[in-house]
Amino acid sequence: MAFIQQALTAVGLPDTDAAEVAGLMAAADLQGSDGHGVSRLPQYVRRIKAGGFNVRPNIHVVHEHASTAVLNGDNGMGHLVMKRAAEMAIEKARATGIGWVNSQFSNHAGPASLYATMPLAHDMIGLYFAVGNANHLPPWGGLDMLLSTNPIAAAIPAGDERPIVLDMATTVAAYGKVKTKALRGETMPQGWMIDRKGQPLTDPKRADEGMLLPLGGMEAGYKGYGLAMIIGLLAGTLGGAAMGREVIDFNHDDDSVTNTGQAIAAINIAAFGDVALFKRSVDALVRDFRNSERIPGVDRIWVPGERSHETRMKRTNGGIPVAPALLRALDQVADDLGISRLGD
């Protein structure tokens, strides 16, 4: 985290902003969201140097009502924008029962669950929707890449149990998983991608020739397509942010303003009834799920959020593994910026 902070400070972020972004990126790594943590640092640094992020943004409210707002991120780092958006949503939910805040001119903000979980400490439910930063999904039956893997996250407080935390892309597999398969020289399972003729594509090195399948796959992919579209409209279009062909592929473009949109909602459980009763109900539900009879061969039933929690516990004690290729990239960043290498 200190390393990330130093790198971001070196490229011009104010100290407090660098610390905030670094904290959220480290939290992503801790919970196992490896594609959204320090692995993004080389790209972020490259983008900042190219002028693609504003390091001194004037994040400001452009529309505000009792329960809603639109926050203009002034092309700052998405982490800063969405942390502010979450805080606003929580304050509004405290007053009116629910708060819903959209961003415009935001940027990639890391894993959706980082923000969906922020209301939990206030006995609130968190919902988060985002427009992804690269289109890999066509409409159902189509070939034009008009949609991203638009993720949805939801966090629900429990009592003695851990909160329920869902964080999912609306495609069968997130694009990061395809990249990982390619790096490892593995083939993908059928059902992740199809080629331009609609045939299964299993060689991740040919990913550029195909497209992701929406959640639901060949049988019911029109549902995942519908979800990706609705999430994009809620997170992007509603707040005046990019959606559809306006989305910039920030993996291949370091300097254009992305006008990324996200939306966060906080729902105040106290406005709907007794908080302790709600939490006991969630506990009972989690235990019923966990103790369900299992399909032969299944060792354990997982509730959304449990895997991330276990990873967080493990990594808090044992540290975060950094793959050799990533370490080399981070060393390069350190050398370029004249800061100490990670681990030095």
Place this chain on the structure above:
Amino acid sequence: MAFIQQALTAVGLPDTDAAEVAGLMAAADLQGSDGHGVSRLPQYVRRIKAGGFNVRPNIHVVHEHASTAVLNGDNGMGHLVMKRAAEMAIEKARATGIGWVNSQFSNHAGPASLYATMPLAHDMIGLYFAVGNANHLPPWGGLDMLLSTNPIAAAIPAGDERPIVLDMATTVAAYGKVKTKALRGETMPQGWMIDRKGQPLTDPKRADEGMLLPLGGMEAGYKGYGLAMIIGLLAGTLGGAAMGREVIDFNHDDDSVTNTGQAIAAINIAAFGDVALFKRSVDALVRDFRNSERIPGVDRIWVPGERSHETRMKRTNGGIPVAPALLRALDQVADDLGISRLGD
């Protein structure tokens, strides 16, 4: 519609309530939601006669804040409860930007899209979540039926284009589709259901021996499982309604109070920016999708809601087809209640 209204009046609903429910049931048939229209009448009548629905409910607010409310349906018909809930959500959204209303002690209310589309006329987005009225889905890897096909619906206004309307169960196939396959003597595609050993189940007559697969199927069904759970928590637990093992299978129980829960949100687009601009953006998006290059063999790209709209147009002119078996069941209802048969 007159027939449904007469039947409901005959079993004790006040005239205005009977008219309201009949109107919504007919709207379901018109848009092609055949499993949620007049085909439900025999079951509703049976349930009312058994005392399972309250025909003179005192629908009342139990919690209310500026942007949220919980509506107790007093075990009345769900259509009445959720129409009222939608009206409340719309009023709140007008004042604060967003309204979110949960029901408790509600009942089956027909297709989710009926209510999600109610905010459209007010230039608002509608979201609707429901706990289904029978559990056919276990947790991922499990065998205990703890979840229903909990649907989600979303409706987004457009300008010159038709609104985008998504209405989907969080399973690969809704249970009604399985029943239809059984009636027709057809087999199901692999991927709809599995048996208790985790093997594909394709004989719909053996549906009782198996379970539905959550959206995502074998590859990513943990995502559909997660969505079904979150929707159940938002629509059920949050409002003090049934969820998990509390859910009553109302196909096999005519008299227990179901304590069904639903949730509706209305989002006021004017609170987020210029409404005309939003609608133009939605129009442009719909056209980009529609005009996308297509996979060879695909005739047309559909936007969610277009099929229902086309069915509605066709049936408004050509009438609603009623299958012979359903017609016989409705004749039986008519004879039992001493009202004119449908078509007489």
